[in-house]
Amino acid sequence: MITGAHIVIHSRDAEADRAFFRDxxxxxxxxxxxxxxxxxxxPAEVAVHPTGGEPAQELFLMCDDLxxxxxxxxxxxxxxxxxxEAGWGVRTTITLPGGGPLHLYQPRHTTAHDL
Incomplete structure (x- = not known):
């Protein structure tokens, strides 16, 4: 039924952000x-977290060694x-050339992307 996921990053400088992902x-x-x-x-995975505020989505890239x-x-x-430090991993944020934040973390939890 579902064959994949398509993530969209809205950017003030899409060309620079595309070059960042490419280069x-x-x-x-x-x-x-x-x-x-x-x-x-x-490989990717998705988690659903409760919120007391407005519903939102975040993009985190994962790595084995932050x-x-x-x-x-x-x-x-x-x-x-x-x-x-977070209980589920170690995290930081980098800024894309277009100004948007991109989260990066090393998980400490069991990952689902090898299922």
Missing amino acids: VLGYRHVDAGNGWLIFALP DATLAELAAKGVPAGPVT
């Missing part, structure tokens, strides 16, 4: 026409926010 993160992509790049993502990933990103000129 910095090295994600494979297809050109859907006129430079409209659509990127293949690593320190190593941050070092690799820093070598490519990508700054990161402070690393914070």
Whole structure:
């Protein structure tokens, strides 16, 4: 029935953000026409959390070693926010060239993407 998920990032500078996913993160992509790049993502999972506020969605990229990933990103000129501890993992935020935040974390929970 459902064959995949398509995530949309709304950006003030879509060209720069596309270049970031292509050149910095090295994600494979297809050109859907006129430079409209659509990127293949690593395996994904979805979680549903309760909220006392407005319903919202967030995008977190996952890694196996946050320190190593941050070092690799820093070598490519990508700054990161402070690393914070959470019971479910260690997390930070990087800022896309278009100004939007992108969450990054190393999970401590059992992951579902190898099912």
